[in-house]
Amino acid sequence: MKTQTIEFIQSGRRQRQQRWLLVTGIMGLLAFVLMGAMLLLGNTIYPVQDVVRVLLGEHVSGASFTIGTLRLPRMLSGVLAGFAFGLAGNTFQTMLRNPLANPNVIGITSGSSAAAVFCIIILQASNAVVSIASIIGGLVTVLLLYLFSRSKGSSFSIGRIILVGIGIQAMLNATVSYLLLIGAEQDIPAALRWLSGSLNGIQMHEIGPLFWAVLLCAPILILFGKQLSILELGEQSATSLGVRTDQVRMALILSAVGMIALATATTGPIAFVAFLAGPIAKRLVGPGLSNVIPSGLVGINLVLAADLIGQFAFDVRYPVGIITGIIGAPYLIYLLIRMNQKGDL
Numbered sequence: 001m002k003t004q005t006i007e008f009i010q011s012g013r014r015q016r017q018q019r020w021l022l023v024t025g026i027m028g029l030l031a032f033v034l035m036g037a038m039l040l041l042g043n044t045i046y047p048v049q050d051v052v053r054v055l056l057g058e059h060v061s062g063a064s065f066t067i068g069t070l071r072l073p074r075m076l077s078g079v080l081a082g083f084a085f086g087l088a089g090n091t092f093q094t095m096l097r098n099p100l101a102n103p104n105v106i107g108i109t110s111g112s113s114a115a116a117v118f119c120i121i122i123l124q125a126s127n128a129v130v131s132i133a134s135i136i137g138g139l140v141t142v143l144l145l146y147l148f149s150r151s152k153g154s155s156f157s158i159g160r161i162i163l164v165g166i167g168i169q170a171m172l173n174a175t176v177s178y179l180l181l182i183g184a185e186q187d188i189p190a191a192l193r194w195l196s197g198s199l200n201g202i203q204m205h206e207i208g209p210l211f212w213a214v215l216l217c218a219p220i221l222i223l224f225g226k227q228l229s230i231l232e233l234g235e236q237s238a239t240s241l242g243v244r245t246d247q248v249r250m251a252l253i254l255s256a257v258g259m260i261a262l263a264t265a266t267t268g269p270i271a272f273v274a275f276l277a278g279p280i281a282k283r284l285v286g287p288g289l290s291n292v293i294p295s296g297l298v299g300i301n302l303v304l305a306a307d308l309i310g311q312f313a314f315d316v317r318y319p320v321g322i323i324t325g326i327i328g329a330p331y332l333i334y335l336l337i338r339m340n341q342k343g344d345l
Helices: 002-040 048-055 063-095 108-123 127-148 158-182 188-195 208-223 225-231 235-240 245-267 273-285 292-312 320-342
Strands: none
Touching: 002 048, 002 063, 002 273, 002 292, 048 063, 063 208, 063 225, 063 245, 063 273, 063 292, 108 127, 108 158, 108 188, 108 245, 127 158, 127 245, 158 188, 208 225, 208 245, 208 292, 225 235, 225 245, 225 292, 273 292, 273 320, 292 320
């Protein structure tokens, strides 16, 4: 009987691992296909061999400029931003044990956006200053969330974090609206294009800060994936299992905010990617294993697919954030209705 139980547990574990590998592989393959489509498709459709030659450094008349200067930065920024939004959103949702606790809803993205818009409209600062201000804005928002959501003791309420975050988000969105009202006319289009979340016009040199943020912060979130899953069990359970909750939570928050702030500074706040990636990955992977990497891959696929739809599915080209907003808004309404029926709101 004991042997049968052990074999049953091991069999279930193998099945979960196989499912994780299958889903992750499919998501990676789909991302690779979408990356190729981003480079191939446009006003001019180039053959695969021309794209490969350009990527290898050869000069191909016409294709070198279009692919190397226009399409490649657009594709890379979509990959990096989608991966950053996916990982960061999943981190907050898992750590706070609530699908609403993502950077879009609790105001972190709005904090980065308000700081960036202030730099664009008031200071007319460079991209480097905008990136730094975006990080600071995100970190300050997290600090305010922590301070205002603390109860009388030393602990804090997850429900209070979400409510405080929604309030902070409303305040920051109002600040952004005020900045747009008082801004110079020539600065408004750039700010609005940035606020909608767009990959248009991104240059290769603008991707550097986001690349380093993902390179440095993503491994931390991946390495702490097991501890993140344990934190989902609750504070007491995590502590009893040997997790240093304060240190782990701080490392996760700083890494997630760093990535999402720089992603927001590079592409603008692409709506609902951080909100959708984690739940989609969790549904695909199933319980029992970390969905950190699958969440990042889902984020990449959402951004790239939405950008392709925005470019080619309509008579008018729409920024990627408009398409992800159209996809994400109905899911948010559905989630609120479902949580209300369960009594979680």
